[in-house]
Amino acid sequence: MKEATDCRVCDKADCFIKLCSDHWKVKINQTKIVCTYPKDQYVFKSGTPVMGAYFICEGKVKVVSEDSNGHEQTVRLANDGHIFGHVAVKSEFYPISAITLDQSKICFIENEVLEDAYMENAPFTFQTMVFYARELRKMEERLKCLSLMNNENKIIATLKYISQTFGCLEDARTLNVKLTRKEIADLAGTTIEQVSRSLVELKKRGWLTYKQKYITILQPEKLENQIVGFYPVTE
Amino acid sequence: MKEATDCRVCDKADCFIKLCSDHWKVKINQTKIVCTYPKDQYVFKSGTPVMGAYFICEGKVKVVSEDSNGHEQTVRLANDGHIFGHVAVKSEFYPISAITLDQSKICFIENEVLEDAYMENAPFTFQTMVFYARELRKMEERLKCLSLMNNENKIIATLKYISQTFGCLEDARTLNVKLTRKEIADLAGTTIEQVSRSLVELKKRGWLTYKQKYITILQPEKLENQIVGFYPVTE
DNA sequence: CGTGCTTTTGAATAGTATCAAGGCCGGTGG
DNA sequence: CCACCGGCCTTGATACTATTCAAAAGCACG
Structure with a gap:
C-alpha cells in the first residue's frame, strides 16, 4: 500500500476533493487522518458517535446493518473514491457498521472541516450531491430486487x-x-x-x-x- | 390549492430554494413551471426523457418501479418540499415513474437552470446534498426491513x-x-x-x-x- | 494427517403467494 | 327509495418457495 496521498497532487478519478480550491486542499490534507485497515476489520461500529466522514483512497468496504436477532443485512458496497459513514450531518450515532472487505487505505475527515469545505467549494459539494443522488437510485433498484425477485x-x-x-x-x-x-x-x-x-x-x-x-x-x-x-x- | 408561490417570498420549511441568492430566486421563479395534478396521476412515466427535477410545493407523490411481470414496487414516498425525478444528472430516461397520491402542486425546474443554481449557491447545494444523504439512509433502512422482516x-x-x-x-x-x-x-x-x-x-x-x-x-x-x-x- | 472452518446436500417445517369465492360499500339508474 | 353493479376488501384452501436444522463433504492450515 502506497504512502498517504497528498490531496494537492492527487487526481484519483472518483475522489471529489480535487474539486476544492488549493486553499481547501491544503486544509483538508492537513486535518485528514489516513489509516490503513486490514481485511475484515470494523472501520466504525453501530452505536458509536459520528465524528466525520470516510473517503476510500484504496480498498473495499461494506456497510452493514445488524439487528438484535443476529441477522445482518449488507446495505451498500463502496470502493475507491466512495464516501461512507456520513449518515447525514445531524445523526449522533452510527445506525450501521462499516467493515473492510480487503486491506484498505481510508481517509477520515471530521465534520467541522467537511461542512466548511462544502459551503465554500461548490463543485465539490455538487459532485458529492450527484454521488448521493446516484447511490439513492442504486438503492432504489436494489430495494426492488430484494423485494420482488x-x-x-x-x-x-x-x-x-x-x-x-x-x-x-x-x-x-x-x-x-x-x-x-x-x-x-x-x-x-x-x-x-x-x-x-x-x-x-x-x-x-x-x-x-x-x-x-x-x-x-x-x-x-x-x-x-x-x-x-x-x-x-x-x- | 393556492396560487403558484413566488420563490422570493416563500419560506416553506423544506424547500431549499429559499437558500439561493435573490438573483437566483428570481431566475428560478421565472423559469419554473408550476402545475397542479389531480390525485392518482402520473407526473412522469418510466422510459420518458429526464429534462429536470420536480419540487413538491404541496401534495404527496409516490415513486414506483414497475417490472415487466406486472409487479410494482413503490420505492419512495415524497411530500411537501421534497425533490423527485432527479435520477442523478446524467440519466437520459426515467427508470421509474412518479404518481400523485393526492392533488399536488408541483414545480418543475429544468436541468440547465438547476445545475447552474447548484454551482452558484453553496447553501442550496449543501442542503440538497444533506437531503439526498438522508434519503439514502432511509432507503438503507427500508432495504433491511423488506429483506429481513x-x-x-x-x-x-x-x-x-x-x-x-x-x-x-x-x-x-x-x-x-x-x-x-x-x-x-x-x-x-x-x-x-x-x-x-x-x-x-x-x-x-x-x-x-x-x-x-x-x-x-x-x-x-x-x-x-x-x-x-x-x-x-x-x- | 488430523482439526476446524466453509460449503454442499438433504429432509422437514414454516411462511408466503396464489387462486377462488364471498362480503361490504358506494354509486347509479330505475 | 330500492335494487343492481362494480370495485375493493376479506377469508379460506392450496401450492409453492424459502428457511431451518442436521449431517456430510471439501478444503486450508498447522
Missing part, C-alpha cells in the same frame, strides 16, 4: 451489483473481491444455503464457475437476460 | 414509514394519506391479501383501527416495540 434472481442481481461496484480482475470476468457465502447471502437478503444452491445450479448451467472465493462469470448475457424483466426498458 | 413486521414498518413521511391528521394518530391495500402492499413488498390479513390481525389486537382508507394508530408503542429489534440501538 425469487432467490436465484436475487443472487444474480447481487452478483451484478458486486461486479458493478468492484469490477473484475484482468481476465475481465472474475469478480475482483473475495466474499464468503454468508457475505453474499447478507447482500442478497437470503441464507447461506440458498446462495450455495443457486451458485451450484448456475455452475451446472455453465453460466458461471468458481474456485474458492473467486467467482467467474462465463455467460453474462444469460444472467442478465434472466433478470432483465425487472429493470426499466432503456431502449 | 416477516410479513406482519413489513406492514408495521411500512405504516411507520408512511407516518414519518406524511404525518397524521389533527387527531395526531390517523395517517394523513389514503392508500389502497394494493398501494400498501407495493410499499411493503408483499401482496394485497397479506396486507389485509395483517391489518385485520393488528386491529384484533387493538393496536390500530381503520375505516375505509383511513388508518388510525391506537397503540404506537406496541407496533414500535414489535419491530424495534430491527433498528439500531440509539440509547
Whole structure:
C-alpha cells in the first residue's frame, strides 16, 4: 500500500476533493487522518458517535446493518473514491457498521472541516450531491430486487451489483473481491444455503464457475437476460 | 390549492430554494413551471426523457418501479418540499415513474437552470446534498426491513414509514394519506391479501383501527416495540 | 494427517403467494 | 327509495418457495 496521498497532487478519478480550491486542499490534507485497515476489520461500529466522514483512497468496504436477532443485512458496497459513514450531518450515532472487505487505505475527515469545505467549494459539494443522488437510485433498484425477485434472481442481481461496484480482475470476468457465502447471502437478503444452491445450479448451467472465493462469470448475457424483466426498458 | 408561490417570498420549511441568492430566486421563479395534478396521476412515466427535477410545493407523490411481470414496487414516498425525478444528472430516461397520491402542486425546474443554481449557491447545494444523504439512509433502512422482516413486521414498518413521511391528521394518530391495500402492499413488498390479513390481525389486537382508507394508530408503542429489534440501538 | 472452518446436500417445517369465492360499500339508474 | 353493479376488501384452501436444522463433504492450515 502506497504512502498517504497528498490531496494537492492527487487526481484519483472518483475522489471529489480535487474539486476544492488549493486553499481547501491544503486544509483538508492537513486535518485528514489516513489509516490503513486490514481485511475484515470494523472501520466504525453501530452505536458509536459520528465524528466525520470516510473517503476510500484504496480498498473495499461494506456497510452493514445488524439487528438484535443476529441477522445482518449488507446495505451498500463502496470502493475507491466512495464516501461512507456520513449518515447525514445531524445523526449522533452510527445506525450501521462499516467493515473492510480487503486491506484498505481510508481517509477520515471530521465534520467541522467537511461542512466548511462544502459551503465554500461548490463543485465539490455538487459532485458529492450527484454521488448521493446516484447511490439513492442504486438503492432504489436494489430495494426492488430484494423485494420482488425469487432467490436465484436475487443472487444474480447481487452478483451484478458486486461486479458493478468492484469490477473484475484482468481476465475481465472474475469478480475482483473475495466474499464468503454468508457475505453474499447478507447482500442478497437470503441464507447461506440458498446462495450455495443457486451458485451450484448456475455452475451446472455453465453460466458461471468458481474456485474458492473467486467467482467467474462465463455467460453474462444469460444472467442478465434472466433478470432483465425487472429493470426499466432503456431502449 | 393556492396560487403558484413566488420563490422570493416563500419560506416553506423544506424547500431549499429559499437558500439561493435573490438573483437566483428570481431566475428560478421565472423559469419554473408550476402545475397542479389531480390525485392518482402520473407526473412522469418510466422510459420518458429526464429534462429536470420536480419540487413538491404541496401534495404527496409516490415513486414506483414497475417490472415487466406486472409487479410494482413503490420505492419512495415524497411530500411537501421534497425533490423527485432527479435520477442523478446524467440519466437520459426515467427508470421509474412518479404518481400523485393526492392533488399536488408541483414545480418543475429544468436541468440547465438547476445545475447552474447548484454551482452558484453553496447553501442550496449543501442542503440538497444533506437531503439526498438522508434519503439514502432511509432507503438503507427500508432495504433491511423488506429483506429481513416477516410479513406482519413489513406492514408495521411500512405504516411507520408512511407516518414519518406524511404525518397524521389533527387527531395526531390517523395517517394523513389514503392508500389502497394494493398501494400498501407495493410499499411493503408483499401482496394485497397479506396486507389485509395483517391489518385485520393488528386491529384484533387493538393496536390500530381503520375505516375505509383511513388508518388510525391506537397503540404506537406496541407496533414500535414489535419491530424495534430491527433498528439500531440509539440509547 | 488430523482439526476446524466453509460449503454442499438433504429432509422437514414454516411462511408466503396464489387462486377462488364471498362480503361490504358506494354509486347509479330505475 | 330500492335494487343492481362494480370495485375493493376479506377469508379460506392450496401450492409453492424459502428457511431451518442436521449431517456430510471439501478444503486450508498447522
